[in-house]
Amino acid sequence: MGVVHGDLMTLNIGPQHPSTHGVLRLKVKTDGEIISEVEPIIGYLHRCFEKHCENVTYEQVIPYTDRCDYIAAMNNNFGYAVTVEELMEIKVPERVEYIRVIVAELNRIASHLLALGAYGLDVGAFTPFLYMFRDRERILDLFETLCGARLLYNYIWVGGVSHDLPPGFIGAVYSFLDYFEPKIEEYNELLTYNKIFIERTGDVGVMPPEVAVSYGVTGPNLRGSGVKWDIRKDEPYSIYDKFDFDIPVGAGEMGTVGDCWDRYYVRMVEMKESVKITRQALKGIPAGDVHQALPKKIRPPQGSIYKRTESPRGDLAYYIVSDGSPIPYRLKMRSPAFTALSVLSEISQGWMMSDVLAILGSLDIVLGEIDR
């Protein structure tokens, strides 16, 4: 009996590619259309963030943190500020806490909109992408009235925020939330429950919870696999313990637990929860002076600290070692997308070419954060 001998074809996706969410290179070995190995190669966007941080002061680090995860910049600032404040044992006024939660949740909505829209685009649906960007623009306009910048804010400082809320901001946020909530239903009709979309993403790229935990995957990716873990609830920081919200978890509605559809759906429901949190925060925001607790000079005592916060991509943590000077001695940023990308090679074995891109899109990575 003759044996047909085939060879694996090595293909290269990226670094320039419409679908790789940044400069990412995927080395793919395929057998026809079936993938046998995927190897992500990163480092194309490495800007030596950690080395820079060892040469600038603590305040000057904040714009650098913006540029790591440029889609959810507020959450980056937030994580950093919370970490340094804990190191220095600064207590910020209530108003600052509320403002921080509001902008962080708005930024979470904006980040999820981009993630879901781009995911639709990867799968071939052009229209939801444009609808979601239209709504994202509204959030960016709000941020522009707040601090002057649309994408990279430098807003949340150690000990406070850079500017107080402008007059009319709270009303504008209320009207945005009222406009946005029915839109989520529209997106569900258009894309989430579309039969073709379910076929493309249901049962594809299943990530079992043990694999997820071992690979350090956190955030919506982990929640999509059924693990109920959210730092805002389990290790609350800032004033998240005052708010009442649910943690959506993937339940395998359209396939297996932990498939791409689950991760997509978790993000969709998280947007609803963020709207809830923002409404509660807006209702309870007290008056006060936001610059009250800003330290004149940030010189933390000697020590080290590791603190985690919840960014839209997962578990963002800063490990800071201070030697008593105004310049950090060592600053390490543990980015959630780094761990999310590392699991790609494991969960895309045996799927087809188009599925690799569907899985990559569902992991919601940002190369700025991975490469730093």
Added chain:
Amino acid sequence: MSDEQIKLIEKAVANALAGDMDAINDIEDRVTRSKAKAALVKAKRLAKATTPAEDPSNTDELKVGDSAPTEKSLSEKVAACLNEKFPNSLEAEDVNGHIQMKGKNWFKIAQYLRDNPDFLFDSLQCVTGYDFGEGEDLEVRYNLHSMTHNHTIEIRIKTDRNNPKVPSVEQVWRIGDWFERETFDMYGIEFEGHSNMIRILCPEDWEGWPLRKDYETQETYHGIVVPKVKDGWE
């Protein structure tokens, strides 16, 4: 450079060495300020060459996480347990927030920490490399976390600068693969037993270990001139 400037810089540097950075930070002129900072770095280097540096992070008092009393008892519990099971693998007897470990049994200890039902550290949160200074040791710090018990712990392993080797925990926590590659890329610490020890962020043929304190960038890379980062830049 005028005499005034030189004197100003010298005074500022002397003050800064004593611990008060305001002297340098308050200099108005940008150029002078940056020269002062460069001089400060040089002076520090000289000072370190004569006196051994003090590890800045050993004097921390439980800054890790938020629940201080439980952390202490957890680290002590873990340390006690490890002392029983793997004698002579802990470096320091007293644990204040972290466990200082010797590198030799690390792989087995890691498996024990992951599988023991009391601890169940099934999630490796972060692997940080650390440089104590020029001429000093390097260190690898692991932050572990348990999803079931919701407790965290930090483990530090020191290694010699000239031949840094630490056992790899890639098979215990799969994320160790990429984290260790990153630490190797930045510090040059080799993880024994790792299946694919190549650089991850820098290009594969880059020379030098970027995050070390004595790192000098190479002159050219494939014919492209690498711009030097000036000392004390702003």
Added chain:
Amino acid sequence: MTVDQLINWLPFGTDWPVITFLTAVIICALPVFLFIAVYALVAIYGEVKISSFMADKVGPMGQGVGFHAGKWGLLQPVADALKLILKEDIIPAAADKKLFIMAPFVVFIGAFISFAALPFGQNTIIADMNIGIFYILAVGSLSVIGIILAGWSSNNKWSLYGGMRSAAQIVSYEIPAGLSIISIIMLTETLSMQGINEFQQGTIWGILPNWIIFNNPFSFIAFFIFFISGVAECNRTPFDIPEAESELVAGAFTEYSGMRYAFFFLSEYAEMFVVSGVSATAFLGGWNSPISGFFDSPGWGVFWFMGKTLSLVFVMIWFRWTFPRLRVDQLMSICWKVFLPFSLLNIFGVGIWSLLVG
């Protein structure tokens, strides 16, 4: 005006047959070629504007009448065409030059020559063959060769992927399309396009036009099968895996630029028209007016045919901007496991219906 009629009309017909034939062909083909060019411009403009309405964008604006901020952007397709003509012609160094240059022409020929048998009106058809519809189906599959050539000669793994996928897709979807046409031919008892149109004259029960789609439930289903297979043959979303933007950049056509790319583009729109034209003829009555007896002069016939065809083209554009893309194995399984059995059933169904009822 068919070529035959023209040949008979030309004075030097019997003396120089070859020249007569060529003259007649050119006289008949030129308007069609111009029509395709104009239609392509209109279709491109339509696609961009319709998609902007659906996707909440504004689309091309400004290059309108008057050249200042108009709302229509009517010069956009003209600008597009000019741009494509003036672009630099890049052929990759390692590409197979002859095949690379030949591919766009093969695809275009496949799309273009099917226009010869489209019945624009009672008297407006270039070649009134008695095997009209069979001719269109046969000739429409020539474009597959062109796509494979394009994919192979680009010397690019991604183009090869796109070319292979496209070939598999088009060839597979020919089958349900052909079988659906067979099921209606059993009713009309003729393969000629004008014959099919003439069959659909008159009304059913006095009010419904006698279109084949209303004739019996099996031909109703056959219409949808044929139309969707036609969308798949044009490589349009949801079946546009061969040119899936987000995966393969432009699939088989990645390495093409300028006028060569314009040819592929043009032939895609031409094929859309052909598929819609055949659907309109075979199922929706062609040049027959919906209200039988009124508006059915030969001039109105062209209007009805164009109206029906262009609405189907609009539906194809609508599909593109609504649905995500199907994966390759999913679209193949739809073709072989769903469409094929249903179209076979249709043949039986129509046959039995005609025996029992008709």
